[in-house]
Amino acid sequence: MATVQEKNLGLTWLENSGLRPTRQRVAIAAHLVGDGQHRHVTAESLYADVCKAGESISLATIYNTLRAFCDAGLVQEVTVDGARSYFDTNTHDHPHFYWEEDHRLSDAPLEELEISALPSAPAGTEIASVDVIIRLRRT
Amino acid sequence: MATVQEKNLGLTWLENSGLRPTRQRVAIAAHLVGDGQHRHVTAESLYADVCKAGESISLATIYNTLRAFCDAGLVQEVTVDGARSYFDTNTHDHPHFYWEEDHRLSDAPLEELEISALPSAPAGTEIASVDVIIRLRRT
DNA sequence: TTAAGTGCAAATTATTTGCAGTAAG
DNA sequence: CTTACTGCAAATAATTTGCACTTAA
Numbered sequence: 001m002a003t004v005q006e007k008n009l010g011l012t013w014l015e016n017s018g019l020r021p022t023r024q025r026v027a028i029a030a031h032l033v034g035d036g037q038h039r040h041v042t043a044e045s046l047y048a049d050v051c052k053a054g055e056s057i058s059l060a061t062i063y064n065t066l067r068a069f070c071d072a073g074l075v076q077e078v079t080v081d082g083a084r085s086y087f088d089t090n091t092h093d094h095p096h097f098y099w100e101e102d103h104r105l106s107d108a109p110l111e112e113l114e115i116s117a118l119p120s121a122p123a124g125t126e127i128a129s130v131d132v133i134i135r136l137r138r139t
Numbered sequence: 140m141a142t143v144q145e146k147n148l149g150l151t152w153l154e155n156s157g158l159r160p161t162r163q164r165v166a167i168a169a170h171l172v173g174d175g176q177h178r179h180v181t182a183e184s185l186y187a188d189v190c191k192a193g194e195s196i197s198l199a200t201i202y203n204t205l206r207a208f209c210d211a212g213l214v215q216e217v218t219v220d221g222a223r224s225y226f227d228t229n230t231h232d233h234p235h236f237y238w239e240e241d242h243r244l245s246d247a248p249l250e251e252l253e254i255s256a257l258p259s260a261p262a263g264t265e266i267a268s269v270d271v272i273i274r275l276r277r278t
Numbered sequence: 279t280t281a282a283g284t285g286c287a288a289a290t291t292a293t294t295t296g297c298a299g300t301a302a303g
Numbered sequence: 304c305t306t307a308c309t310g311c312a313a314a315t316a317a318t319t320t321g322c323a324c325t326t327a328a
Contacts, residue, residue: 020302022308043293058310063293065308082218083318084292095258100267108258117253118273119234125275128239132271134257136264159327161283182318197285202318207283222293223317283326290319300309 009034017072027055028065032075038090040078040105041066046087080105080133095132108134148173156211166194167204171214177229179217179244180205185226219244219272234271247273 014021014029021029031049032039041049047062066087069075078086080098086105088096095108113132121127153160153168160168170188171178180188186201205226208214217225219237225244227235234247252271260266 020307022302024309060294060311061309064295064310067294068308077221079218079221082216082221082224085221097258097261099264112256112258113254114256115253116255117251119236119247119251121273121275122236124277125238126278128274128276130271130273132269134260134269135267136260137267139263139265159282161327163284199286199319200284203284203320206319280328281326282328284324286322286324288319288321291317293315293317295314296312298309298311300307302307303305 003030003034005034009036013074017069017074019068019072019074024057024061025065025068027053027057028062028069032069032089038088038107040086040088040096040107042084042086044084078105078131078133093129095134098133098135100135100137108132142169142173148175152213156208156213158207158211158213163196163200164204164207166192166196167201167208171208171228177227177246179225179227179235179246181223181225183223217244217270217272232268234273237272237274239274239276247271 009030011021011026011029013033014025019025027050028046031046031053032041043059043063043066046066047057047059050057050062066075070077070087073091075087075089076091078088078096080086080096081103088105090107094110095113097106097108098104099106115130118130148169150160150165150168152172153164158164166189167185170185170192171180182198182202182205185205186196186198189196189201205214209216209226212230214226214228215230217227217235219225219235220242227244229246231249233249234252236245236247237243238245254269257269
């Protein structure tokens with residue numbers, strides 16, 4: 001079960017979004033931002049977390065909630081692997097490490113990435129964002 | 140139907156892979172590399188192409204063949220969109236444009252990309268590859 | 279001749295949706 | 304009270320697989 005502080009942090013975070021803070025959303029928010037750290041979850045991994053903590057939320061609601069958070073700009077979807085979607089609580093444009101063996105995603109330090117030249121957008125288009133994913137394998 | 144030249148190009152390409160050049164694979168290869176250009180296909184888009192050309196190949200074989208080509212290093216899988224997989228006949232590490240409206244993937248000019256600093260791989264890991272996807276939206 | 283490849287249809291996986299019930303403002 | 308949210312179960316979409324049949328070597 002999430003602590004009171006975790007719930008409060010999650011609640012504050014939710015309130016800036018216009019989404020109704022229901023029991024389920026507050027619980028999910030507590031799991032996502034409760035400790036002030038950024039997190040990278042899949043629907044399934046979050047569901048497992050929430051269940052392990054003794055909260056009861058249906059998987060469909062996890063999916064719907066992640067989608068709602070994403071639409072509200074609270075989290076960002078990251079596609080790496082084709083099969084599953086990751087949701088990142090860090091919504092700034094930043095690079096990711098992808099641990100191929102573990103199917104795990106984590107932040108890479110933004111300050112260590114420097115792109116000195118970028119292909120320019122073709123006529124009639126603009127760059128919406130640049131995804132940088134650094135794939136890691138164990139040595 | 141693919142021309143003789145297209146088939147020959149595809150055949151040559153196939154032969155360097157150890158894969159048995161069956162009727163279906165030669166046809167697919169002709170569609171992929173027949174004109175010497177790089178291509179970015181999904182299983183469905185390739186299936187549509189092949190059907191339109193009057194060749195008859197089952198969708199399952201398209202999937203299996205793309206997977207086999209991928210394992211053989213003839214094409215490379217690119218993940219952008221979560222839902223579908225793209226296969227790229229350009230197997231060198233290079234950046235991509237992703238046209239968000241059209242769900243279309245294309246090569247971005249490699250020589251216009253310059254990464255002057257990259258986060259270093261965490262201890263016990265090495266960088267397998269770096270995916271750079273430039274998301275475009277129409278202006 | 280024989281192991282690899284093909285093509286259905288059924289299975290799997292990740293995700294979404296319809297809809298009746300529940301709860302927040 | 305009213306509208307948004309939740310949770311099941313069924314639907315969907317992309318992809319894989321089991322298995323009998325075909326074909327390249």
